[in-house]
Amino acid sequence: MNAMITISNIDKVYTGGFQALYNINFDIQKGEIFALLGPNGAGKTTLIKTICGLTTPSSGHITVNGFDIIKDYRATRSLIGLVPQELTTDAFETVWKTVSFSRGLFGKSPDPNYIEKILKQLSLWDKKDNKLMTLSGGMKRRVMIAKALSHEPRVLFLDEPTAGVDVELRKGMWQQVRELKETGVTIILTTHYIEEAEEMADRVGVISSGKIILIEEKNKLMKKMSNKEIRLSLTPPLSAIPSSLASYNLKIEGNDLIYKYETSESHKIYKLFELLKIENIEISDLQTHESSLEEIFVELVKK
Amino acid sequence: MNLRGVQSIYLFEMARMWRTLGQSIASPVIATSLYFIVFGSAIGSRMKEVDGVEYGTFIVPGLIMLSVLTQSISNAAFGIYFPKFTGTIFEILSAPLSYVEIIMGYVGAAASKAIILGVLIFITAHFFVDVYVEHPFWMVFFLVLTSITFSLFGFLIGIWANNFEQLQIVPLLVITPLTFLGGSFYSISMLPPFWQKVSMLNPVVYLISGFRWSFYGKSDVSLEVSLLIIGCILLTSILAIRWVFKSGYKLKN
Structure with missing residues (x-):
């Protein structure tokens, strides 16, 4: 894959002296869904705003599809669609007019068929003549997405796209994002719902206090960092762990014996069950658990 | 050049005028008509002529200028302040538009509204x-x-303002008094010598004087000086806006 966005040595120091980004370096590949995760105030939105031209980097440079965001700003901005975190809309405009306005801003000639298509995709067609102030929060969020898509961008930034959106609508949006990816659009997503990143992202970046602390393919990350757990219900319960099992990371919790291991230690499970049999330890039930991206994220940010 | 982007901003701003016809057009036209009745009829009946021009006729350029100045500033200031207030400014700043194109859209619309209003007052x-x-x-x-000059100035006010009160401060507390004291309703030559000298510090005197000269061939200061003063205000506004966009003042940082 080729890089769609290349971020090199980006620092951002605001006028008041606050440094929001420290030496950010990474690429975002063409056609991928990249989830940028981080706690509040980590620098996610600042980074997105910098790429989109809404704030000026203090040092370093960024290219989008090979174009520099400052020297070739027309070329880079034409490629980018942005759905900001805040619900910012022109309350007195209709859905149709505001989406058409966005297309015009990006220098595109009017295309009523295309606008109709995206409004239908986002279930907004029947609201096209409604003023934005009459819409619910979820609908406004979809209008923001329609505006960002109005000029047919090749890169889409979704800054907390499903904040305040109900579960059903959120899943509908995930489906739309997947469909966009299928058309070759590169998607950069920030979210507080780690489940969202786990569901959709190809790669994950974690930012904390303005520094990138990890960039990894989601599946590799899950494999590498995930902790697994087997919980065995015993009858009767154990009072102490037998010496033959001392080399295993075992813990007694009431009637349960808990075995925690990393993915790389999976081969030891068979041996453990053999040893349990030798020790005449009877198992009445078994449960397994694997840490989610959310648990990995919390662990990473704590470090 | 992204002319379609400029057109989008321009038409969006002009649409606001049609949506708020009462506030944008009817209100200033009615206010001006009242000036004609109060100043033209009441005072005009006692003061027949100024510089050889009938008093009611004499005040027409000043009244047009009064509305054009305040409306240019208010329209442009509100035009850029409102997207800042609602947050929709992100869309303008992330679009492939140069700052010149953004100004062409907003200032072009504000100046157009002021010109339409000026023409309506002229007809009235x-x-x-x-x-x-x-x-x-x-x-x-x-x-x-x-x-155009005062729409550029208004644009600067819209960027500077942090709230609606600040948005109104300059048009109400600076421009309106300067216009009233700038010879809208009288000739500077009618003032005592000291106040004539003080009036020369008021830039609006030069605007009204030049504009009145174009109507009746009579002016308080020469045409060249009037043009020079407008040129200076225009240049100052352009340089200030250039600095705003280059530095990102209240827009990007």
Whole structure:
């Protein structure tokens, strides 16, 4: 894959002296869904705003599809669609007019068929003549997405796209994002719902206090960092762990014996069950658990 | 050049005028009609002529300038302040538009509204007094130049303002008094010598004087000086806006 966005040595120091980004370096590949995760105030939105031209980097440079965001700003901005975190809309405009306005801003000639298509995709067609102030929060969020898509961008930034959106609508949006990816659009997503990143992202970046602390393919990350757990219900319960099992990371919790291991230690499970049999330890039930991206994220940010 | 982007901003801003017709057009036209009744009829009945021009006729350029100045500033200031207030400014700043194109859209619309208003007041004046224009080219030139210059100034105010109160401070507390004291309703030569000298510090004196000259061929200061002063205000506004966009003041940082 080729890089769609290349971020090199980006620092951002605001006028008041606050440094929001420290030496950010990474690429975002063409056609991928990249989830940028981080706690509040980590620098996610600042980074997105910098790429989109809404704030000026203090040092370093960024290219989008090979174009520099400052020297070739027309070329880079034409490629980018942005759905900001805040619900910012022109309350007195209709859905149709505001989406058409966005297309015009990006220098595109009017295309009523295309606008109709995206409004239908986002279930907004029947609201096209409604003023934005009459819409619910979820609908406004979809209008923001329609505006960002109005000029047919090749890169889409979704800054907390499903904040305040109900579960059903959120899943509908995930489906739309997947469909966009299928058309070759590169998607950069920030979210507080780690489940969202786990569901959709190809790669994950974690930012904390303005520094990138990890960039990894989601599946590799899950494999590498995930902790697994087997919980065995015993009858009767154990009072102490037998010496033959001392080399295993075992813990007694009431009637349960808990075995925690990393993915790389999976081969030891068979041996453990053999040893349990030798020790005449009877198992009445078994449960397994694997840490989610959310648990990995919390662990990473704590470090 | 992203002309379609400029057109989008321009038409969006002009649409606001049609949506708020009462506030944008009717209100200033009615206010001006009241000036004609109060100043033109009440005072005009006692003061027959100023510089050889009937008083009611004499105040027409000043009244047009009063509305054009305040509306240019208010329209442009509100135009850029409102997207800042609602947050929709992100869309303008992330679009492939240069700062010149953004200004062309907002200032072009604000100046257009002010010119339309100026023309409407000019037409309204014909219902009350006999108005004539000796130098139509210069009249249009002054009208357009003043509208653009003060729309640029208003644009700066809109960027600077942090709330709606600040948005109104300059038009209400600075521009309106300067216009009233700038010879809208009288000739500077009617003042005592000391106040004539003080009036020369008021830039609006030069605007009204030049504009009135285009109507009746009579002015308090020479045409060249009037043009020079407008040119200086225009240049200062352009340089200030250039600095705003280059530095990102209240827009990007």
